[in-house]
Amino acid sequence: MVEPIFGNLDLASISLWLFVVFFALLIFYIQRENMREGYPMEDDDGAVASNQGLFPVPDDKTFTLPHGRGTVTVPSGQNPDRTDLALAKTAAGNGFPFVPTGDPMVDGVGPASWAPRRDLPELDGKGHPKIVPMAALEGFQVATGRDPRGLPVQAGDGEVVGTISDMWLDEPEQLVRYLEIALDAEWGDGKRLVPLTMAKIKSDRVVVRSIFGKHFAGVPTNASPRQVTLREEDRICGYYGGGTLYASEARLEPQLG
Template identity: 65%
Template sequence: MVEPFFGNFDLASLTLWLFYGFFALLIFYIQRENMREGYPMTDDDGNEAANQGPFPVPEDKTFILPNGRGPKSVPSGQTPERADIALKRVGPGNGYPLEPTGDPMADGVGPASWAPREDIPELDWKGHPKIIPMRTTEFVHAAGFDPRGMPVISGDKVEVGTVTDMWVDEPEQLVRYLEYTLSAEHGGGSRIVPITLARIWMGKVFVKSLYAHNFAGIPTTASETQVTKLEEDKISAYYAGGYLYASEARQEPLL
């Protein structure tokens, strides 16, 4: 009697082991693709970390960006990390806390830190800047409080300026920023504040994260009608950092 080719072969077991192998390769592939940003890792001093993890950094992959923005290769072609950050380590080893060495809000460190994003506007699918002032669009204010014309009040209850416009995310149809003009004694010129860090109440716009003396240092936009991704990061970081750094009193323990 001739033994069949698969007579004593367990096809179910083979299928299971093939699945195990496929799943292991899938995890390896996904983990390497996940390492296209932020790798190779560096330590607190900016040197390449000795332990990069169990998976090797992937080979470069080049993407052709839309709207004529050319090719971009990652991981080696990614935006370099910020250098010469005004922080010092309070202890001798990695992992010790870092403390600012200057003005943390101006230096962009700690809660006021920002990432070196591209200094170009974020675009919609048509290649147009997404976030633009309402005065340049066909949008109109339809409901709720219209903040235009309202005074801007700082965290220490000082009137520092007046709201002049709203900046909208045109594709999403959302207000992203409020534009306001600072009074001369607080720096003058126009600034924008993220709508999520402003509170509209009783005919006023409150920006509680900053005190009056902080407003002059708010980063500005290079254009009057658009904001770049780098500018967005710096502006948002400045306002958010004020919750800790607007005054020395805010850095003290609550108890």
């Protein structure tokens, strides 16, 4: 009598256990890969937190960036977080809010916070800056709605601080991302960008409610008149966003609508 090749082995059971082991290893791998940003975890003081979780932080992996922008290695901390923030704890334990110790809009904390992103412009698929002023483009025009260029800009306190001199477009998406403000000498010098979402275009003016006239001189500027970097975008948006709360002391308290 010829013995079967597998004898008394239960092939169905073996297949099931192989799948279970494979699936467990897959979960372990995916969870570690998911920890390439934001780990190792820190407490409110910036020290390494004691509860790092069940899975260990993955080994460094180097990624080649497109369009010749070099490489980035994570999670090695090549792009460290901002430090020495002008904030103070309100309680000894973790999880309690912090309060600003200076001018939060200038210091970039709280709602006005920004991240130290790369000081390079975002690129389209061809390696060109995505967000550029309309004046530098050919073939673009306002197809619908009101063209805000030339309209006065009114701040949240009613002051007129300048006029809209241009629109900055996300060229591949064909969307307006920013309006460019030419400031009057009384309120600052040069030009500033305002995110379109923070401006309201009316028939006779553009209203920027989040900040007041005195704040426009402090709006972060972009170094190039033809492009805006990721870090500059973060700082500009943070400044206007922070003004929604910090522009006036009256905005710091709860309000009934």
